[in-house]
Amino acid sequence: MIEAPGWPRLWILAMAILFVFGIHAFIWSTTSRTVRMRAVPAALQGRVGSLYSIGVFGGIVAGQAVGGVIAKIWGITGPFWFAFAGSAVLLALLWRELAHIAHADEAALAA
DSSP states (O other): OOOOTTHHHHHHHHHHHHHHHHHHHHHHHHHHHHHHHHHSOGGGHHHHHHHHHHHHHHHHHHHHHHHHHHHHHHOTTHHHHHHHHHHHHHHHHHHHHHHHHHTHHHHHHHO
């Protein structure tokens, strides 16, 4: 295997980036599952969970196709920057609504 100059440093940087994305995925998964379980009645949680899984795996398939196009246009780091920016925008849009959705069961119980 031929190593490019600076390869070990780039490998460490790539692992650090993937680690940060992994932490983000862990936190988002836990948060979204908690919010869904609080907002959805117990009788419908299986259906909502299945639909969420379809969305997740469908998003993975579509994301790979879009990521390939983005990598072809902007280089190999393009999909990572796109994912970072997209996650930041979605989080900014959803942040205020998470508190309302998470406490939806309390409003139903109070009524």
